Amino acid sequence: MPIKSNDPAKKSWIPVSDNSDFPIQNIPFGVFLTRDDIITIGTRIGDHAIDLGALHQLGYFKDIPLTDDIFLQDTLNDFISDGKKTWRLVRNRISEIFDANNPELKNNEDHKKIVLFTMDEIEMQLPVQIGDYTDFYSSKEHATNVGKMFRDPENALLPNWLHIPVGYHGRSSSIVPSGTPIHRPMGQTLPAGSDEPIYGPSKLVDFELEMAFITTDANVLGETIPVNEAENYIFGMVLFNDWSARDIQKWEYVPLGPFLAKNFASSISPWIVTMDALEPFRVESPKQEPQPLPYLQQTGKKGFDINLEVDITPENGESTTVTKSNFKYMYWTMSQQLAHHTVNGCKVNSGDMMGSGTISGPTPDSYGSMLELTWRGEKPLKLKDGTERKFIQDHDTVTIRGFCEKSGVRIGFGEVSSKLLPVYQSKKK
């Protein structure tokens, strides 16, 4: 079935500004609270959100086999479970409904009043109930930088790194949508030169520039997903800030990996951009040397050219872009990550989320964390307001943006933006 919704010549009757992330070629999926305080599944064109639950009730999807309440839900999980064929039918149909040449809804003022919202009328929610969340560590530049800083500069990559898309499990319960403020975590750290840990607020709170993909039901327990079929089980992608407390991490992570250093909060952008929308932006992923084991050998272009950047905005201050990177730098692809994740039969469900790991580019201005950008704080960054940052300060807002651009079409992710607040003042004794 062709991805009709990707036609670059198509225009919508909803106004879309030139630099919008959400032309009619995007059609992402999200969940929002409407002006009537109803939770619904929707999409976005330009600066308008579209209530898909209402559109479906009005009969606009009558030719597609969908349950009546598929969009009247507070998560996308069931829709994602319907599978790739249904996602494509629905996107093609949305593309048709909002096509500038189609009068069907365009000329129906009553229906438009029901299904269209301006972005300031709605409140975006977490788009899926994330059953399990895995984070990979798949940028060679990032792994090399960390290895140089904390292990051996001459042997920065660990022996398994070039053979395995290294990953670990994260905490689903602490994943929040863009706009949710987070708190500086308390925890144990080991002061330099001491062998007695102390308890207090983390002093080294960092962002991690990541993207994440959302899966559909992929297998039964025991079953493996072949690398070249893996994309069939990926619904789409979001921007992801994997907040990290470097001092807590350093003391806790041997031997079982990062835990409290990561699970105090993780932030995602609220619109899931589908793999269909990203199809035109495929690129070759980096050449892998040594060649991975056969179960990880992929054919075709499995990388994606997605421009990424991070801003830091101090309270009442101007924003400073602190890094520009790109998803195409990922050494291990999403297909390889998913094939590896299931090589042992691990079950993957609808709504599971898998993070890329920090996406660092080859140059120092493309690194994906403050840890790398300031090289452990040794080279503070100057912000536009004249202040310096080694790590993130209370009341700073960190914003990640991402977009693809080709043949005059820009497909973007919007942003994930979250403010770091001081330590939470507990109401518990």
Place this chain on the structure above:
Amino acid sequence: MPIKSNDPAKKSWIPVSDNSDFPIQNIPFGVFLTRDDIITIGTRIGDHAIDLGALHQLGYFKDIPLTDDIFLQDTLNDFISDGKKTWRLVRNRISEIFDANNPELKNNEDHKKIVLFTMDEIEMQLPVQIGDYTDFYSSKEHATNVGKMFRDPENALLPNWLHIPVGYHGRSSSIVPSGTPIHRPMGQTLPAGSDEPIYGPSKLVDFELEMAFITTDANVLGETIPVNEAENYIFGMVLFNDWSARDIQKWEYVPLGPFLAKNFASSISPWIVTMDALEPFRVESPKQEPQPLPYLQQTGKKGFDINLEVDITPENGESTTVTKSNFKYMYWTMSQQLAHHTVNGCKVNSGDMMGSGTISGPTPDSYGSMLELTWRGEKPLKLKDGTERKFIQDHDTVTIRGFCEKSGVRIGFGEVSSKLLPVYQSKKK
């Protein structure tokens, strides 16, 4: 409110054999499929399962504030969300209904036909939807054994171990109830003496003798649970076999911890035994030296005296008990684990599961894994059928049992029993 259900003198009108894990003082909670193919929440006395959904519909809980459908669900999550006071009211009431001296249900044959099932009429399900699963590493004997084998015999414990209840995130999607067979996982391993990994079935599949606790909603994101309040947020406990592939683990786990070595399957016992039922079995936990940081300093008895044992049963063969351990050996208590888990504000939800880590006792016959019992395979175990085991073989069944005993009352967990099948034969290309 007193825990009336714990009265050791109480007898039920349902027959209970002397060595049963499920006297009227237990009253665990589980989810099962009835003979009519209906999923319901239930409890168990002796060899009878009791349909709490039906009991509630018949009006037996009319004096307790419960929603009508609280037991007519396929998980315990909502009931657990109702909180400790409700759990206690419901258990006290069940204790009353099934008291030998109470004719209310005992003499109502019509009602008994509706609510009582023999165990062979029902099929136990996973009792909760596990949102997040965390595994700790809290047995000092286990951590010491592993440290001796794989790191430095002179400095077996890592520097953070005595300060932190070390833990890491696991995979919820692969947790299955007792009785579900599992498959030997495929994966990458590094042959001894080689620097090129190979792909194939794990050769070193192991059990881990663990217990796990199930939480209720405990906090908002950012909020900490104080160590001495932590038990208010623990609903109950299950037996837990954290299946592990030692060869996969060894190659993958540095630096981010175990991943595919663990997430192919984890098995739990289906009845959740409440903390109220375990109350009489409190004991002092091991003395902690050095004293932990204040946020981990607990008062009162926070350990529990729970006898544990593991059997291996070869196909068509006799069972051999390969280890006997006890939950009281845990160095870090559940209260400390939960306080530590939330010290950074990590959110804990109803139905989350937290594993103890392998529970090894002080003597070689009380170690909690084949890795330790056979000391990396150097000292194979002899089974009753004359065969030897270094690790678990295809078609072996591993069974964990656990029970408390005091003042003539035995409160048990039943068992978690699962068979290891050969590698899954995928239907995918």
